[in-house]
Amino acid sequence: MKFGWPISLIFHSLILISVWISLSKKTDVEMSQAIYVELASIDELTNIRASIKKPDPIPIEPEQPMTVENPMENAPEEGDPETPERTSPETSPNLTPENMDQPDSTSKTEEKPFDLDSFSAVVDNTRKTQPKAGQQRTLASEQNFIFYSSVSQAAVGAGTSLSLNEIDALKSKMYECWREPVDAKNPEELAVQVRVKMRSDGHVQSVSLNEPRKVARSQNPHMEVAARRAVNAVKDCGPYDFLPIEKYSSWQDMVLSFIPTV
Amino acid sequence: MNLIRLIFLTFVLAMGTFNFAHAQLRIDITEGNLDPVPIAVVDFSSDRQDGQALGVEISEIIRADLERSGLFVSISPDKFQTTQTDLNYKPTFADWRVIKAEALLLGRVVIESPTRIRVEARLWDISSGEELAGIVFGTTPNQERRVAHKISDAIYEKLTGETGYFDSRIVFVSESGSKIEREKRLAIMDQDGANMMYLDTGRGMVLTPRFSPSSQRITYLSYESGKGHIYVYDIETGRRELLGNFPDMTFAPRFSPDGQSMILSLMRKGNSDLYAMDLSSRSTKRLTTSPAIDVSGSYSPDGEKIVFNSDRGGTPQLYVMNADGSSAKRISFGKGRYNSPVWSPRGDKIAFVKSRDGKFSIGVMNIDGSGERILAESYMYDVPTWSPNGRVIMFYQETRGEYGTSSLWSVDLTGRNLRKVSTPLGASDPAWSPLLP
Numbered sequence: 001m002k003f004g005w006p007i008s009l010i011f012h013s014l015i016l017i018s019v020w021i022s023l024s025k026k027t028d029v030e031m032s033q034a035i036y037v038e039l040a041s042i043d044e045l046t047n048i049r050a051s052i053k054k055p056d057p058i059p060i061e062p063e064q065p066m067t068v069e070n071p072m073e074n075a076p077e078e079g080d081p082e083t084p085e086r087t088s089p090e091t092s093p094n095l096t097p098e099n100m101d102q103p104d105s106t107s108k109t110e111e112k113p114f115d116l117d118s119f120s121a122v123v124d125n126t127r128k129t130q131p132k133a134g135q136q137r138t139l140a141s142e143q144n145f146i147f148y149s150s151v152s153q154a155a156v157g158a159g160t161s162l163s164l165n166e167i168d169a170l171k172s173k174m175y176e177c178w179r180e181p182v183d184a185k186n187p188e189e190l191a192v193q194v195r196v197k198m199r200s201d202g203h204v205q206s207v208s209l210n211e212p213r214k215v216a217r218s219q220n221p222h223m224e225v226a227a228r229r230a231v232n233a234v235k236d237c238g239p240y241d242f243l244p245i246e247k248y249s250s251w252q253d254m255v256l257s258f259i260p261t262v
Numbered sequence: 263m264n265l266i267r268l269i270f271l272t273f274v275l276a277m278g279t280f281n282f283a284h285a286q287l288r289i290d291i292t293e294g295n296l297d298p299v300p301i302a303v304v305d306f307s308s309d310r311q312d313g314q315a316l317g318v319e320i321s322e323i324i325r326a327d328l329e330r331s332g333l334f335v336s337i338s339p340d341k342f343q344t345t346q347t348d349l350n351y352k353p354t355f356a357d358w359r360v361i362k363a364e365a366l367l368l369g370r371v372v373i374e375s376p377t378r379i380r381v382e383a384r385l386w387d388i389s390s391g392e393e394l395a396g397i398v399f400g401t402t403p404n405q406e407r408r409v410a411h412k413i414s415d416a417i418y419e420k421l422t423g424e425t426g427y428f429d430s431r432i433v434f435v436s437e438s439g440s441k442i443e444r445e446k447r448l449a450i451m452d453q454d455g456a457n458m459m460y461l462d463t464g465r466g467m468v469l470t471p472r473f474s475p476s477s478q479r480i481t482y483l484s485y486e487s488g489k490g491h492i493y494v495y496d497i498e499t500g501r502r503e504l505l506g507n508f509p510d511m512t513f514a515p516r517f518s519p520d521g522q523s524m525i526l527s528l529m530r531k532g533n534s535d536l537y538a539m540d541l542s543s544r545s546t547k548r549l550t551t552s553p554a555i556d557v558s559g560s561y562s563p564d565g566e567k568i569v570f571n572s573d574r575g576g577t578p579q580l581y582v583m584n585a586d587g588s589s590a591k592r593i594s595f596g597k598g599r600y601n602s603p604v605w606s607p608r609g610d611k612i613a614f615v616k617s618r619d620g621k622f623s624i625g626v627m628n629i630d631g632s633g634e635r636i637l638a639e640s641y642m643y644d645v646p647t648w649s650p651n652g653r654v655i656m657f658y659q660e661t662r663g664e665y666g667t668s669s670l671w672s673v674d675l676t677g678r679n680l681r682k683v684s685t686p687l688g689a690s691d692p693a694w695s696p697l698l699p
Contacts, residue, residue, distance in 0.1 A: 161287075162287065167289060170289060171289070171291060171293070174291045174294070175291075175293050175294060175295055176295065177295075178291060178294035178295065179294060179295060179296070179297065179299065180293070180294030180295065180296060181422075181423065182296050182675075182676050184423065184424075185608055185609075185610050186610075220423075221423050221424065222422075222423035222424070223423070224423060225420075225421065225422060225423035226423070228387070228390070231390070232364070232387070232389040232390065233294070235389055235390075236389055250287050251287055253286055253287070254286065254287040254288070254289065255286055255287070255288045255289075256288075256289050256290075256291055257288065257289070257290045257291065258291045258294070259290055259291065259292045260294070261292070261293070
């Protein structure tokens, strides 16, 4: 115990000496030059879109000069004496009841044997082209939609999300149609989420409240009006034809949150 | 093994949720317009000619009510495209969409007897094709204005979410003559300026009328006998009651929310303090004891708090305290002098008059003093009063000079729609009634 303090003194001295030696070397710290890197999402700055393979061009045949098999000069003119005159029905010798009831035996064609093979071939062809049961015929525009939809769905990722400009365009469109609840009591309670399903042509397919229970349970008397105004805004503002078709996969199903100014 | 399966299943479910959330675009819409709602109010139909005249009058009153609120724009009937306005059939919504109507009111007047009419109306939302309200009122033919105001209130409530304020009245001081010899009489009118009548004989000056928030009673100061007396006047019965003789100067009495008591300022020994008076026992209780001038007390709608004006900090500022007078706390800190605070019936705002650099302005702030906003500014604005729904503020303006006149004005809580209220003579000290029963 009586050697405790000298040992402590020695060790403390050693620590102080080592610290003095190590810090006595004056070294200039080289400050490396900072390089500023601005982080930005590529789709915010560029308008790169998913590449869509253009359909093969349809070969255009060279235009042929129009040929007329029956020239107009050969057509009979009005007032031409060769124009046959109408005959009155009374003068027609073949329209007597007797003649009508008795078909001419000479007009009968020779009966051919029933060809089952050729008939079944016709049936088979119609089966190939007829739609299946319950299947509707697709219009050209629908086929176009299916084509773009499949392309945009296959290309989900960078370049298919809406750019800031496009989102701003949507917001400014909503500004025109959304009548904000002004100076309502407790406006922070009046945020309404609306789920919007869109057609590829920008028309609204369906619009509904995303959280109907929240609206129904709200004690705020302004909530019903806030919800109705949000839904009506989406309905009345359409069509949203400025949204790019090649990004349809990103905006075909949206949730718009209408948040009043607090 | 089961644990591994559970973990795997949870992982798969989590990934599915993540993908779904990633796929759905979410956009916050934080800015909307403040444009008024276009509404089409069709002239109410009737089988009888006298009923048709009544129907047209009711429709015109409703259009004027809605327009005056600033929250609606009434589409002129000249633009209506359709002739199908029968109340019993669904409207042809496409015809109303063409003229950009967002709401439609159809109605009819049925004359049941010479002394009885029935007024029916339906309110439609054009966008959704949904019927928002069906309204029926039975009354006497001379009550057509009140029926129209009540229908306006129903429309206002359905389309804004707030209760209306059209079926209410304003009591005010009608003024005539120059500022030196001004005659001041107590008067009352509908909120749209119609049906004005005097409540006193004009024998003495009246000041600061205030409506009870819960009944059709008013209190005011009268100087009929040369000294100021506080009266309570029941508008329904016409009965006037003297609250008592106060030997000292009294200021601006105002009812509590339940109408059972009153807050007023009494000047005793040169010092103004706030007192609460029980109307049944007439006993008073002192609420403030500061040596400063404490005036213009106004209760919160729940009766728990009082906002008042005091110069205890050097200049007139606004303070909020408990209803028993405890825990007074300053809430106004802006430059200028704050006066005449009034608590909104909705409970979320306090209206006040602010004077600075020789100008007076009407403003509102939150009950903790935050969010101060000036709604109107002029040479002289004073005595703000809230509409029953806490959405509109009425006040009076005085113009310069010996023959300067005073007039009533109203402004929306947003600061929009500043309008002059039509009165036959000069008018000051407005006080808005609660909704009529």
